[in-house]
Amino acid sequence: MTNEALQYLIGDWFPEPEAVKLQFSTEGPQFLNVSIDPDQLLVLMRFLKNTPETDFDYLFCLTGVDWGKELGVIYHLESTTHRHILVVRVTTPDRETPTLDTVSDLWRTAEFHEREVFDFFGIRFNGHPNMKRLFLTEDYVGYPLRKDFSDEVNMIVK
């Protein structure tokens, strides 16, 4: 499916794009980008996974990002039958207790990758079966990949 066709199809699922903050962007040199309100993330993801025309069955990358004011996650999806690629982005302005819905029931690979995001960015995922740190120890304080993280002892500050 081409990017335009994908864009039309996804647009059809959400009749009121402003209400769910649905936005498309093809500015990036590579893939079609979709950003969505965190509340609607699961709705969109279920559609993308379960609709035969899209059939995004392969989540090949899940990246946590600290955008400064907002924290967010970028999902790279590919369909192994149609071979098209889509990037879904979701952000949350809450830096104190950021939470997003888990997609680990749709793609099992998200189980570890969401734990990684929690470990480094502190985003909790609702409904995740085992929400704890992946690489760092349980008693580690702070989330090292956040831009405002600092560690006076171990970090060389430029």
Place this chain on the structure above:
Amino acid sequence: METATVNTNFKSEEYFINMGPQHPATHGVLRLLLTIDGEVIKKVEPDLGYIHRSIEKMCERNSYQQIIHLTDRLDYLSSHINNEAVCLAVENALGVEIPERAKVVRTIIGELTRIASHCLWWGVLGMDVGALTTYFYGFRDREMINDIFEETCGARLTMNYSLPGGLMFDIHPNFISRVKAFITHFRSKLPEYDTLLTNNVIFQKRTKGVGVLSKEAAISYGASGPVGRASGYSCDVRKHHPYSALNKVTFKEILKTEGDTFARYQVRIEEMWESLSIIEQLIDNIPEGNFQVATDAVIKLPKGEFYQKVETARGELGVFIISTGTKNPYRLKFRSPGLSNLSLLNHIAVGGKVGDLVASMATLDLVIPDIDR
């Protein structure tokens, strides 16, 4: 904390044991918390992070040229292909077209890296299931490749041969003849691998029907490389998203349908034959000319997001760069094959025996720094 989580699903006849971090199958620093009933595995929970090095944080603070030198520490058995991934991402972002010579040499070295990695995997797999001889045979062949690397770029393990814009140096004058000598040697030695292990009845009994992974589960868990292909999942990045000179060669994607430990073993063995054939197609036709193009001393990527995937010896490695237009990445994420392949260990191990786990884990071909971040 750990004990408390395990105890929640704990029945009186079950107990748990720690496997690793010293067990040879875990290659040093991976600890598995096994919940077992007798000899039957009920749950596997990997405990990672023993060598956590914050590589992504380091990447955010370094220039693109410096990042290349960090990436080969990730999957040190596929170091050249890791370097290539970041180089390709940077080159694509800059819109730099590198000389044909560099593309072909990169591909040849990449396939040699794959063979070297598989040789080591094969040797260690034998050792994991109790056959020490394979270890020496695997290392004997790998040594020849390492010698070629050493002559060409001065390093045996952490290559740093690629750089944005091409290659660090031109190939050594002996390179072509030594690679050809290796191909002849390895073609005669690969059948030995079959004699020693593949056709061994004990080995087959320990691996056939063990640790079965279905195609659906493979895709859902993000399995890639030989692990995914053993389950019938066509996931070879070299086929679907060819890079460097891979669109110039013909080769077969090895697919199996069984999805068991033995299939994962077979895929890697057959893949070595394919890699040999790829090298043979390229080695006589290395184009003349430059091996690099000049890039700025300080590389600044344009604003945007860039994703590049390559096929390492373990599977799909993705490099995701978010650039704000400065000389270092705003965020750099490595999507490594190891982490996804490890995440399916619990799925394939439950219901099996502890001894089976050692064999299945060996065919996942884990490299711990590739799992860590």
